[in-house]
Structure formats: structure tokens, C-alpha cells
Amino acid sequence: MRYDFVVIGNSAGGIGCVEAIREKDRESSVLVISAEKYHAYSRALIPYYLDGKIDFERMYYRPPDFYEKMNVDTKLGVKAVGIDVEAKKVLLESGESVEYDKLLIATGGKPFIPPMEGLAEQSNVFTFLKMDDVLAVEKAIKDAKRVVVLGGGIIGLMASEVLAKKGLEVKVVELADRVLAPVVDEITSRRVEKKFEEHGVEIILNNTIAKVVGDERVEKVVLRDGRELETDMLIVAVGVVPNVEIVKDTPIKVNRGIVVNRKMETSVKDVYACGDCAEIYDFIFGANRVLPLWPTAYTGGRIAGFNMLGEEREYTLATSMNAMHFFDYYIINAGLNVPNDSEEFEVIYKQEGDSYRKFALKDGRIAGFIIAGKMERAGIFLRLMEEEIDVSPFKDKLLKDDFGYIDIPEPIRWELLEEKVKLGVVREI
Amino acid sequence: MAKIRVITKPEVCMGCHLCEVWCTVAHSRSKDIIKAFMYEQPRAQPRILVEEDLPETFALQCRHCEEPKCVAACIAGAMYKDEDGVVLHDESKCVACYSCIMACPYGAIRINLETKKPLKCDLCKGLDYPYCVMKCPNNALEVVVEAEEFV
Ligand SMILES: Cc1cc2nc3c(=O)[nH]c(=O)nc-3n(C[C@H](O)[C@H](O)[C@H](O)COP(=O)(O)OP(=O)(O)OC[C@H]3O[C@@H](n4cnc5c(N)ncnc54)[C@H](O)[C@@H]3O)c2cc1C
Numbered sequence: 169m170r171y172d173f174v175v176i177g178n179s180a181g182g183i184g185c186v187e188a189i190r191e192k193d194r195e196s197s198v199l200v201i202s203a204e205k206y207h208a209y210s211r212a213l214i215p216y217y218l219d220g221k222i223d224f225e226r227m228y229y230r231p232p233d234f235y236e237k238m239n240v241d242t243k244l245g246v247k248a249v250g251i252d253v254e255a256k257k258v259l260l261e262s263g264e265s266v267e268y269d270k271l272l273i274a275t276g277g278k279p280f281i282p283p284m285e286g287l288a289e290q291s292n293v294f295t296f297l298k299m300d301d302v303l304a305v306e307k308a309i310k311d312a313k314r315v316v317v318l319g320g321g322i323i324g325l326m327a328s329e330v331l332a333k334k335g336l337e338v339k340v341v342e343l344a345d346r347v348l349a350p351v352v353d354e355i356t357s358r359r360v361e362k363k364f365e366e367h368g369v370e371i372i373l374n375n376t377i378a379k380v381v382g383d384e385r386v387e388k389v390v391l392r393d394g395r396e397l398e399t400d401m402l403i404v405a406v407g408v409v410p411n412v413e414i415v416k417d418t419p420i421k422v423n424r425g426i427v428v429n430r431k432m433e434t435s436v437k438d439v440y441a442c443g444d445c446a447e448i449y450d451f452i453f454g455a456n457r458v459l460p461l462w463p464t465a466y467t468g469g470r471i472a473g474f475n476m477l478g479e480e481r482e483y484t485l486a487t488s489m490n491a492m493h494f495f496d497y498y499i500i501n502a503g504l505n506v507p508n509d510s511e512e513f514e515v516i517y518k519q520e521g522d523s524y525r526k527f528a529l530k531d532g533r534i535a536g537f538i539i540a541g542k543m544e545r546a547g548i549f550l551r552l553m554e555e556e557i558d559v560s561p562f563k564d565k566l567l568k569d570d571f572g573y574i575d576i577p578e579p580i581r582w583e584l585l586e587e588k589v590k591l592g593v594v595r596e597i
Numbered sequence: 598m599a600k601i602r603v604i605t606k607p608e609v610c611m612g613c614h615l616c617e618v619w620c621t622v623a624h625s626r627s628k629d630i631i632k633a634f635m636y637e638q639p640r641a642q643p644r645i646l647v648e649e650d651l652p653e654t655f656a657l658q659c660r661h662c663e664e665p666k667c668v669a670a671c672i673a674g675a676m677y678k679d680e681d682g683v684v685l686h687d688e689s690k691c692v693a694c695y696s697c698i699m700a701c702p703y704g705a706i707r708i709n710l711e712t713k714k715p716l717k718c719d720l721c722k723g724l725d726y727p728y729c730v731m732k733c734p735n736n737a738l739e740v741v742v743e744a745e746e747f748v
Contacts, residue, residue: 184669210672222692226689462670491695496713544706545698572646572648572657573657573704585657
């Protein structure tokens, strides 16, 4: 079998690539390979599904006739096990192989499981990254009362919130001295911790699980400080690491993730990578890094798709960005996570009740921000960051709850808005 | 088929907010201003907004970007661009994660006070003409026909 384009991965990155290819070209042959058997779904929705906010069908990222409409072939439930970059072939678990002209690797991440004494394959230990995980957790909570969640990052906390709402007694164990430590600043972390405590979730900081007790099932976990927690379930949500197994025996360069340039090309010709398995240039960070985010995966896949078709495009505006919420407390942040007492950055912020706005500036440019409480229009800040606008002349206004384009002085305002707003948008009628 | 543009003209915008009022009507069930504001529950909400720092004002709504960042950011597949190039939001798929609000460079996605879900301009799809443009008393919003193709 031979295809013009082979895409490994059927999630944000893979779909972004397929959609870009089909925007420009209907004829080429495209194959999507995915180890998971499901139609393209969003793993970011698994907490919402468990919560009952959406039903199973709504986990699907694209309509049922997506592959047909896109005119792509699929191999779902088929694991790719290797790549022969010389022969330009993807090797499948079944022993078959598929030849490609151009290849995208969008294999995403895999859970990081820290070493814990006594951890075997107990039946009540779960990760929280994929459809099968959430289906297993859904089943398990039917006869569980207590759950321990290892990891106070975004995913661990999202799982904890839902489980608490379902009436379970939830304890979160976090190694750092606050939750979400790599993502947001201390003020925000403390607010989030408070929300969880108000909802009966115990957050245990500066601690980790040293040992798990129980053969078939984990019955108890022993923390580093000796404290013991009895539990009916353990969810390990410590982190996600790039899933790069597939390039192991190839010359494709891997650092933490698969290294790509701004065209999403790997170090090997005709092989591209994007999403959680890759390491891309972060324009604020100023270097390559893993940015395990939905928008980055999708956009990276899209840029890869154009380049695979021969239409040169660069992904120049990737950076860290998160929209998250815990017990209806919303937070949006982007760029660098700067402490308020930073000497390297000028930090301005305003705190009022539940509302929080904070900007870290470097040479007048926004290098990072956090918005919590009043969320409307937060995207304007990302835009100011992307355009590297010197905000010093209006920096105080950034802290206004209703900051808008009107607060950006002319002529910058109209430079930012001219083309699209003054000159309009297009609709066909 | 014709391609239309909606443009905003800050120099003639009076800041009357009628575009917001009529956007509300356009998205009400009855399309009747009195019913929309007095009787319909929950009351429809505007998707356009007037930026103001008096005396300066101008209206802003979704720009229906060529390559919409909200669509790329949406974790639920709820944001999409339809065949006509209109960026639409499928509320039934939306989980209110606000990724679109984070991504929209214009800050043009509003929040439904009732459902907390994002709310955006659909260019009055299904209606004859965008209400905000039709009802602007001073032509501060205008539709410009860009090109016509005859089938
Ligand atoms: C619970 C949860 C909530 C999240 N919430 C958010 C959020 O709100 N916002 C945000 O930006 N991000 C969020 N994320 C992160 C986001 O989901 C990821 O960044 C995104 O899914 C990455 O997409 P991807 O295409 O790189 O890979 P993945 O989504 O990880 O998909 C990888 C694909 O590759 C396939 N695959 C892997 N290995 C093989 C193989 N060997 N052979 C064949 N196929 C293979 C898999 O089957 C899958 O189809 C969340 C993640 C989780 C788990």
C-alpha cells in the first residue's frame, strides 16, 4: 500500500493536518492510522463526559462522516510500531507496512508514572488521558467512596473536581508546595486550592506516594511523610511525556520530544511531527519546548499539512496557553509563568474579589499574563503578545475589567483592526 | 452568489448601542423587539459589542477569520467554519472551556450570561440580512458587496 500522505495519530494534530490538506487538495491519497479504535474524539473532553455534561457522542471531535467527506482512508485500532525512513514505510503491529510520500507523526503523549513501591497492575489504578481511561474510571466509581489522585496539575485537578461532584471523598497528593505550580503563579494556585477545599477536596502538598498497599486492588497508599490514606481508587495524573517510541530506531532527532523546525519538519526529510509528541519553537520562551496543548497540536498539524502539500508555511506563534476552570472559577493564561516579585520582568496586577489580572512585561512587551474572574476579551492580550506591541503607554488600562481595543491608543488600535474590522469580513450570500 | 463584508465606521458611530439591541432581537425566538425584551425567557443576548471611551465608539463583532483561531483552539469541535465561510458555534457540543475566548484576537466572543457558554456573531445566518447593519441609524455598520458570481 502506498499513500501520498500518511498521518499517525487521529487527534488534534492529525485532524489539523488532514483538514489543511483537504482545504487545498481533494485528490491526493491520505491515510490516518490510530492505535485507538475510536472515531476522532477529543481527549480534553473526558472530564466533561465523566461529569455528565456531554454524552458519549459529543466526545467526537468531528461528525461521523468526517473521513468520508475528507476522502481519507483510516486504520483505526492499529498501532504503528516503527518507521523505515530509507524505504519511506510505516511498519504496523500486524506486520503490514504502508509506504508514504510524506509522513506526519502526531502520536501525542503518554502518561508518566513515577516509581512507587508496590505498584503492580492493580485493577483500581487509573490514568486519565484517553477514552478507555475514562470508561474504566466511570465503571470503577460505581462502587467507590474514596479516591486518591496523584498530581495537582490541570488534569489531576479536573479529574478531582468531577469525582468530588460525584460524591467521592477526594484527596489530591502533590509534590510541589502548591497546585498548578508550573502553570500559574502562587496567587492563582492558592485560589484554586481554596476552591477545592471549599468543595471538600483535601489537597496534600509537599508530598507524594511512596508505597501502595494491596495485591489485586490498591487498598491504601503510604505517603512520603508516612501518612496513610485508605482508598478505593488511585488515579495517577502526574504528567504527560511525549510518546516518541515510534521513532526509536530511526535517525529522527529527539530531545524531550521530536524536534521540529517552524515548518514542522523533523530532522529527516519528508517526515513531519506536531502536537504532544513534538518539541516546537515557543516564540515567548525563545527556544524549542514541548507544548502539550490542543490548539498547538491542531495548528502544528495544520502547518505541517500545508508544508506536506508543498505550500510553505511556518508556525511562528506557538506559546504556552491555557483556558481552565475549577468549580466555575475560570482562568486563562499564556506565555511565561512569572512570579509577582520577579526582578527580570515588570509585573503589574490587580486583585479584586475573585477577579485577578496580572501581566509580566519585558521591554514593554507582554511576556505572560493571567486573567481570572472576568474572562471576556482575554484573547486580545494574546494578540498583543503575538504582535509584540509595546504596551507601556497604556499598561495601566490592561488591568481594567473591561479592557478592549478602545483602550489601545491610536494609531496602534487601527493598525491592529484596520484590515479586518474597518475593512470588513467576508460572508457569501 | 455574492461575497459580503461587514465593515465598521468608527467615525460615524454614535454609540447608541442599537446594534446590540437588534442583535438581541435577531437572536430571539420571535424576532420582535418587545417580545424579545419583555417576554422571552431566557432573554436573547447580543453577540456584537460597542467599544466605547466617549466620545469614541465603534461596534465590533466576530470577523469570521480566514483561518479562525477559535476553531483551532476549540477542544470540543464546537466551533467550525461552514461552507459559506461563516464561523459558527454549536452550543450543544460546547463545554464552556473558554479556549475560544483565549484564542480570539478580537475579543469578539461574548459569554452567555445564562448558560456561561460562548456567544458569537453568526452574521444572522438564516435571516435575510444582518440586523446590526440593517438597523444602524447612521450607517456605522455597513455591508459591502465584494464580488458577485452568477451561476
Ligand atoms: C483530561 C485532559 C484534559 C485536557 N484539557 C485540555 C484543555 O482544556 N486545553 C488544551 O489545550 N489541552 C488540553 N489537554 C491536552 C490536549 O488534549 C492535548 O494537547 C492534545 O490531545 C494533543 O493532541 P495530539 O494530536 O498531539 O495527540 P493525542 O491527542 O495524544 O493523540 C495521539 C494520537 O496518536 C495515536 N497514536 C499514538 N501512538 C500511536 C502508534 N504507535 N500508532 C498509531 N497511533 C498512535 C493515538 O491513538 C491518538 O489518536 C487535555 C488533555 C487531557 C488528557
